[in-house]
Structure formats: C-alpha cells, structure tokens
Amino acid sequence: MDLILELRNLVKEYPGHRALDGISLSVPRGEFFSLLGPSGCGKTTTLRLIAGFEQPSSGDVLLNGETVNHRKPYERNVSTVFQSYALFPHLTVRQNIEFGLRRHRVGDIDPRVRDILDLVSLTGKENRRPSQLSGGERQRVALARSLVLQPDVLLLDEPLAALDPQLRKQMRTELKAMQRRVGITFLLVTHDREEALSMSDQLAVMNAGRIEQTGSPQDLYLRPRTRFVAGFLGAVNWIGNIGVRPESTRITARVPQPSSRQTPGVVTGTVFLGDCVEVLVRLESGEDIVARVPVTSSTFQPGDPVHMCWDASQEMIF
Amino acid sequence: MKLRSWFLFPSWLWMVLLFLAPFAIVLAYSFLTRGAYGGVGGPWTLENYQRLADPLYLMILVRSFAMALAATVLCVIFAFPAALFIVRAPRRRNVYLQLVMLPFWTSFLVRTYAWMFLLRDTGLINSVLQAVGVIHDPLPLLYNDGAVLLGLVYGYLPFMVLPIYATLERMDPALEEAAADLGARPLTTLLRVIVPLSKPGIIAGSVLVFIPCLGAFLTPDLLGGGRTVLVGNLVQNQFTTARDWPFGSAISILLMALVTVLLWAFLRRESEPLV
Numbered sequence: 001m002d003l004i005l006e007l008r009n010l011v012k013e014y015p016g017h018r019a020l021d022g023i024s025l026s027v028p029r030g031e032f033f034s035l036l037g038p039s040g041c042g043k044t045t046t047l048r049l050i051a052g053f054e055q056p057s058s059g060d061v062l063l064n065g066e067t068v069n070h071r072k073p074y075e076r077n078v079s080t081v082f083q084s085y086a087l088f089p090h091l092t093v094r095q096n097i098e099f100g101l102r103r104h105r106v107g108d109i110d111p112r113v114r115d116i117l118d119l120v121s122l123t124g125k126e127n128r129r130p131s132q133l134s135g136g137e138r139q140r141v142a143l144a145r146s147l148v149l150q151p152d153v154l155l156l157d158e159p160l161a162a163l164d165p166q167l168r169k170q171m172r173t174e175l176k177a178m179q180r181r182v183g184i185t186f187l188l189v190t191h192d193r194e195e196a197l198s199m200s201d202q203l204a205v206m207n208a209g210r211i212e213q214t215g216s217p218q219d220l221y222l223r224p225r226t227r228f229v230a231g232f233l234g235a236v237n238w239i240g241n242i243g244v245r246p247e248s249t250r251i252t253a254r255v256p257q258p259s260s261r262q263t264p265g266v267v268t269g270t271v272f273l274g275d276c277v278e279v280l281v282r283l284e285s286g287e288d289i290v291a292r293v294p295v296t297s298s299t300f301q302p303g304d305p306v307h308m309c310w311d312a313s314q315e316m317i318f
Numbered sequence: 319m320k321l322r323s324w325f326l327f328p329s330w331l332w333m334v335l336l337f338l339a340p341f342a343i344v345l346a347y348s349f350l351t352r353g354a355y356g357g358v359g360g361p362w363t364l365e366n367y368q369r370l371a372d373p374l375y376l377m378i379l380v381r382s383f384a385m386a387l388a389a390t391v392l393c394v395i396f397a398f399p400a401a402l403f404i405v406r407a408p409r410r411r412n413v414y415l416q417l418v419m420l421p422f423w424t425s426f427l428v429r430t431y432a433w434m435f436l437l438r439d440t441g442l443i444n445s446v447l448q449a450v451g452v453i454h455d456p457l458p459l460l461y462n463d464g465a466v467l468l469g470l471v472y473g474y475l476p477f478m479v480l481p482i483y484a485t486l487e488r489m490d491p492a493l494e495e496a497a498a499d500l501g502a503r504p505l506t507t508l509l510r511v512i513v514p515l516s517k518p519g520i521i522a523g524s525v526l527v528f529i530p531c532l533g534a535f536l537t538p539d540l541l542g543g544g545r546t547v548l549v550g551n552l553v554q555n556q557f558t559t560a561r562d563w564p565f566g567s568a569i570s571i572l573l574m575a576l577v578t579v580l581l582w583a584f585l586r587r588e589s590e591p592l593v
Binding site: 082 | 490496502503515517
C-alpha cells in the first residue's frame with residue numbers, strides 16, 4: 001500500500017499527564033482520513049505532532065516513508081487548516097494565499113492563485129481583508145492558503161466547528177468534493193461523529209490517548225470492537241453485553257415469535273420527533289432502552305407492557 | 319438629562335478648569351507685550367510670533383524634533399524585543415511587567431540625579447574604569463547630547479513597552495504557527511507577521527514617547543548641563559530667567575500647533591483599521 005503518512009507508537013508526555021499513549025496509524029495516499037474522539041482524547045495533539053508544532057516524547061512520524069521528527073514545521077510538506085483559521089488579518093485574501101508560495105519561492109504565482117481562488121469560489125474577493133469576509137469565506141481562504149502549496153497531507157483541526165449548523169452540513173459535502181478534486185490526502189480531526197462518518201474513507205476513533213479502532217465508517221458503526229466505539233459513533237441500547245442500535249430495535253405489544261431475540265419491559269414515556277416517535281422502555285432487567293417507531297404506528301402509552309425485539313445479525317457483542 | 323450623561327461631568331470640569339482655561343490664557347498671552355517686571359501688558363501684538371522666525375529658534379526646534387525622534391526610535395528598538403520576551407514568558411509575565419513599571423516607584427527627578435552620579439567625571443562608571451586602568455582621563459559621559467538621549471530613552475521606555483506588550487498579548491498564537499506551517503522561518507515570521515501586527519502598539523507607544531520627549535526640559539537641563547538647549551528649556555527660560563511670558567507663550571502655541579498637525583498626519587497615514 002502507498003502510505004503517505006505513518007505514525008509509529010507516538011507518545012507525548014506533559015508534566016504529570018500522558019496526552020498520547022502509543023499512537024500508530026497508517027494513512028494511504030489520497031485518502032480522506034479522520035481522527036474522531038471526545039475532547040481531551042489527544043487528537044489535536046496528534047495533529048500538532050504531525051505538523052511539527054510539538055515534538056513527540058517517543059515514537060516516529062513518517063511522511064512519504066521518511067522520518068520527519070526533527071524537522072521544523074517550515075521544513076515539512078504538510079499544511080494545517082486551523083480551528084480559528086489563523087488568517088493574517090493585515091493581509092488581503094490574495095496576500096494570505098500568496099504567503100506560502102512566496103516562502104517556498106514558487107515561480108509563476110499568479111496562475112496558481114487564480115486556480116485556487118476559482119476552486120474555493122472566492123474569485124472577485126481577493127482584495128478583501130479577512131475581517132470583511134463571512135465565516136464560511138474565511139474558512140475557504142484558510143483551505144486555499146494551504147491547498148495552493150499542494151502539501152503531502154492537509155491537516156484540518158475541527159475546521160467546521162466555528163460555522164453555524166446549516167453551513168456546517170453544506171461544507172461537509174463541499175469539503176469531501178474538494179478533496180476528491182484535488183486528490184490531496186486530508187487528515188481531519190473532529191469530535192463530531194456525523195462529520196467523521198459522512199466524509200471519511202477511513203477513520204480512527206481515539207480515547208484517552210489511544211486509538212480504539214480504525215476502519216471504514218460502515219465497519220466502525222456496524223462492527224465496533226469496543227463499547228466505547230459503539231457508544232461514540234451512535235446511540236446504543238444495552239442488554240447486558242449485547243448492544244443494539246435504536247434503528248434496529250423494534251418493540252411490540254404482542255408476544256413475539258419465540259425464535260426471535262426478545263426481552264420484556266414497560267413503556268416509560270414517548271418523545272415526538274416529527275419524523276418518528278422515540279419510545280422509552282424500561283426492561284425487566286432494569287436497563288433503559290430507546291426505540292424509534294413510525295409516527296403512524298405509535299399507540300404506546302406509559303405503563304404499557306411491551307417486548308423489545310431485534311435480529312441476531314444486528315447485535316454488537318462485547 | 320439621563321444619569322449616564324452626568325458620568326462625564328467630573329472629566330468635563332477637570333478639562334475646562336485645568337486644560338481649556340490655561341490654554342486660553344497662554345493663547346492670549348502670546349499676543350500681548352512683555353511687562354516691565356515680568357507678567358504681561360498691552361498692547362496686542364504679533365511681534366512674539368515674528369521673533370520665532372529667527373534661525374536660532376528654528377535650529378532649536380529642529381534639534382528638539384530630531385532628539386525626540388531619535389529617542390522614540392531607540393525606545394522602539396529596545397522595547398519591542400522586551401515586550402516579545404515578556405509575552406513569551408507566560409508564567410513570569412506579571413513579574414516582568416512589574417519590573418517594567420518599577421522605576422515609577424521613585425520620582426523622575428531623583429532617578430535623573432542618579433544618572434548624573436553615574437555619568438559625571440568622578441562618577442561610578444568613570445571611577446571603576448579608571449581603577450581597573452582601562453582609561454586614564456575620565457570619559458565625557460555627562461553634559462552632552464548623548465547623555466540627554468540616554469536620559470530620555472531611559473525615562474520613557476516603559477511607555478513604549480506596555481502598549482507593544484498589549485498588542486502582542488492579544489495576538490492569536492496560531493498566527494505564528496500558521497506562518498511556520500506555510501514555510502516561514504522564524505525571522506520571516508517576525509518581520510512579516512509579528513511586527514506588522516504589533517503596529518498599533520508601536521504607534522501608540524511612539525505617540526506616548528515622542529510628545530513628552532519633545533517638551534522635555536528637566537532631562538536636557540540636568541543631563542545636558544544647559545549646553546543642550548531644547549525647545550522645552552527655551553519655553554522654561556522665558557517664564558523663569560528671561561521673564562518674557564508672551565514670547566514663552568508664543569513658543570508653546572507654535573509647538574502645540576506643530577505637534578497637532580504632525581500627529582494628525584501621522585495617525586491618518588498609519589492607523590488604517592487592522593482587525
């Protein structure tokens with residue numbers, strides 16, 4: 001496999017705190033790869049080690065098969081889109097984009113700037129200052145500023161977090177399309193599972209300085225290896241060590257076929273969500289579960305005795 | 319009237335009594351004639367301003383501007399790295415800021431005298447250098463332009479450090495990382511990102527240093543030994559030994575007018591909105 005980025009057993013220690021506890025990762029060239037995890041799990045630290053802003057306590061960062069541990073950020077062919085975008089406020093859009101090209105002494109700058117402005121649809125706004133742009137436009141300048149350098153890997157640190165929810169959804173699609181068009185490897189850091197699931201070719205779920213599992217979005221969602229991955233990627237109904245997603249959970253008032261998986265319980269409440277109704281059930285074992293039921297077929301009332309059923313194929317067992 | 323409008327009343331009272339009124343008096347004096355034993359009298363005249371056309375006074379003005387400009391530039395050169403150093407020391411920041419302001423705990427006059435004790439022929443510096451045999455005759459450290467410049471830079475340096483510190487402290491640390499990330503070496507980052515972004519602080523500091531340096535009379539008097547006459551000394555002399563209040567007033571008004579025009583032009587050119 002053609003790996004563009006490899007992390008080997010990365011450890012990062014701060015006084016009294018181990019932020020990364022042995023991270024190993026292989027990112028194939030041209031992939032959209034995500035690091036997903038709750039805040040404080042070490043995903044941003046991982047990104048900063050790759051960019052070169054910080055040095056690992058032990059372990060190696062390899063770019064194109066070459067160890068780059070001791071290279072300064074300006075000597076690594078990776079580029080970062082910061083969460084705050086970090087656009088230079090004293091420079092125009094064009095000057096922001098030219099900044100990296102000039103540092104790398106690239107010859108014919110103009111056509112490259114023109115192409116990248118076109119790619120991020122900012123043509124005509126090249127003489128504005130960052131303060132004169134909307135949040136979405138600023139983000140596209142940050143992308144353009146990095147992409148124009150054609151880095152080996154583009155590092156994106158929660159790039160959508162600062163946008164409003166409507167724009168965030170739209171930008172997911174745009175970002176993915178942009179990655180396909182330019183063919184550059186993207187490494188995205190996010191705590192938003194929908195973001196990671198919808199955009200990535202592969203993702204790694206991180207927890208407490210370690211990688212819990214790596215794989216395709218479907219893989220991780222349907223076949224999580226740990227309870228943490230199962231719970232972080234979506235809601236789970238737990239029946240002992242068995243996990244079932246709410247969309248795979250059915251409830252019925254009649255006694256179901258003895259052959260199917262089932263367990264009895266009592267309805268404790270319903271929540272109307274518009275497109276469906278969430279029925280909350282307390283199982284006889286004492287566990288609380290949630291089932292999504294079509295609005296038309298929901299006649300459940302608190303206190304009704306019900307059975308929770310599911311297909312054995314939809315079980316996640318730990 | 320709203321209560322909030324009254325909040326400015328003390329400031330207004332202060333400004334009218336202690337700024338506008340004296341200013342009006344000085345302006346009026348500058349058009350009057352010198353009294354026989356000091357003070358002022360009639361008739362109204364433009365003579366005080368006509369006297370200012372004398373090349374002697376023009377020379378003093380030019381020298382004063384040059385001195386104030388040199389002091390300001392030196393303050394920027396010393397203050398910028400100091401401010402950067404303080405910002406980069408997150409845990410000791412407050413200690414260093416206190417140290418910057420430490421000189422204000424003592425009177426400016428006392429501190430200037432302290433410099434005289436250090437710099438004079440029998441002062442500490444010359445004594446030590448002579449004792450170790452580096453020099454035979456004392457170096458002329460005191461009573462020259464260099465000593466005045468030293469005193470001005472020393473006295474006004476904190477006024478440059480603090481505003482530069484304030485702008486640097488507000489700067490997003492990610493900007494520096496972004497510059498390195500895009501391929502800029504530390505020196506390029508300093509010159510293309512950090513310095514341009516601290517321009518508002520440098521401008522504020524320059525105004526705070528330049529104006530008092532231009533009107534300084536204590537430092538040139540003590541460290542220049544009267545040999546270095548700056549416009550501040552000229553004004554002072556008119557009101558004291560020369561007893562020519564109208565002429566002193568005229569110089570003051572001219573100086574104020576010049577500073578106002580220069581400052582306005584400078585700020586208009588330099589303070590385009592940044593963020």
